[in-house]
Amino acid sequence: MNEVCLKVENLGKRYLISHGQLKSDYLSERILRGMSAPFRRIVQVIKGNPVHASEADSILWAVKDVTFEVRRGQVVGVIGRNGAGKSTLLKILAGITDPNEGYAEITGRVASLLEVGSGFHPELTGRENVYLNGAVLGMRKEEIDRKMEEIVSFAEVGDFLDTPIKHYSSGMYVRLAFSIAAHLEPEILLVDEVLAVGDAAFQRKCLGKMDDVCKEGRTVLFVSHNMGLIESICERGILLESGRVAKQGDIREVVSTYLKTIEDQQHVPLLARTDRRGKAMSQVAKFEILDENNNLLTALRSGGPARFRVHVTRKLPGMNCTIEIIDHLGHPVTVFRSKSRASTDSFERQDPLCFTCHLDDLFLLPGRYRADISITGDNRLQDSIKGAGFFDVIGGSIGGRPTVIDKRFRVGLPHRWTIPAEN
């Protein structure tokens, strides 16, 4: 058994949520507030109110009482819903932000792939950015010199090395960024969903590199929403829920617990849920699965018609809706985007606060699926909620052919065969 290289004890991080009152982001406002404070206090006393109550901030613990140990060479998946504290935990471990209580003891160099390429400057060439980004990540110049060739060949940017990276394709940009961080040779690597970028071939290469990293006895903490990926590369898992460790241990058990808790969420009204991201000027209020006559359903038939309806709280200029269909392992299956328009699209007149996605034939094979919904408007992400709805697809027929239950596949396409004639 290897020695413990990461020891986390009762780690906690809190954020003060001010109600737009006490702590302003504007210095001038704070000074004015400070100067007027005695007078306001007098008014409060005259009114007979308790002096401090009205200005109390509420405290949100992003991470609380988190305790775990990681041994050298282990690959640990950190999972949980949006806002469960995964990123905050990684940020504390990476030293980006300080905890408020407890401690994390780390043996060896830590590198974070929280977001690759932050710190790239578009005007500088690839080579210059390698030096700069390497230095930001804590590498020495001679170390970068030594690894330059390796970094460049891994990133496959070759001839473009001395071109300003503003001319790079997004794929090249990401490859170079990942390559720098991957060659940092840290004892502990913190990864936050960077593998979701790049083309499939490069993703495989990154996974290979991650494998190498693990074999060399390095330790990896991996945050991702892709359960399939997590299950394939991690051995242990930590499930976070509202900042606390809900379960840790064998990755399979942790993932199945997580998937179960996601499903339990469907009994909570969407607007009451807090595991969401976005500006929230408009939010997803309700998600409905309907048949062609607008009757509510919980199960759909393979090859049959289906309607997904998303209700939002407010109408915003340039509003769009995206519905992602994810299978029970967390693999994305397909996506519906209202942003890419077709001539068959129409406008909602009766209820301007809802998006409806009509499908004549649902080409999904039997199984359980969930829908992740996000809405944009006013050029911003307004709301994004994972597992906004769940549904079963039951056996039916696609293209006149009965669907057979097969655990491995998700999509069925209508098709015809020509087969050797039987005489």
Place this chain on the structure above:
Amino acid sequence: MISETTTERLEINVPVPAPVEPKKVRREPSKGWWDSLKLDELWNYRELFYFLVWRDLKVRYKQTVLGASWAILQPLLTMVVFSVVFGRLAGIASDGSPYPIFSFAALVPWTFLANGLTHGSQNLVTASNMVRKVYFPRITMPTAAVLAGLADLGLAFPFLLGIALVYGYWPTATLLWLPVFLILALLTTIGAALWLAAFNVQFRDVRHAVPFLIQIWLFATPVAYPASLVPEHWRMAYAMNPMATVVEGFRWAVVGKATLSTGMITVSFLVAFLLLVTAVIYFRKMERTFADVI
């Protein structure tokens, strides 16, 4: 931590390099100001200072049409405006030297301060994405922006000597004192830039206050007027603005005439030093929270 078995194996008499004990880091709530100062960490990241300065220079000269000549044009054009407005129209005294050289000698270090404050207070916020995603000592960024300004100053300085020659001022031994005033300018600019940068991360309106502050500071410094206008018994208090000493020092070094005393220089150095030390302590203490508030 190296396990016991590894150490035992090393007892074989072969010159095996001892395995390096990996460094232990502890992430915990920071305690006092000394605890958060972490000078050793700054030393470990010394190359980052160098790379950031180098980046600032590259980008600055790459992106502008005028390139490096901008470093000379900025103080030069200001000098022309000052000479016309203050020298000719307002007829402000210039301690006997021609107004253009009088103001240009002051504008060279002044431009260094103004640019250092503008870039140094702003560049962390501009790189907010980086601050949120990667850890590095944040203090490197504003400091690097100020240090990069030295290149501009280095470009403008030969020009200053050239103008001095045109007006018949040959370099004298006083020029050897220039590094002293340059160091004073550097201490002051880094100190002020760090204070402003730390505030700028936390408060949105500091960005708008910086140009205003620079303007006020300009009038509190003898750039357009000579320090000799300040009454004798007020000069020590006046020297609490270190830039007053810097500007007069540059004049003295180039033209050989200025209002300076050892007392003034001492006061200025004390104030600048205090400004820098408090700035570093405050910045290092606050930078632990930058990722949360930026």
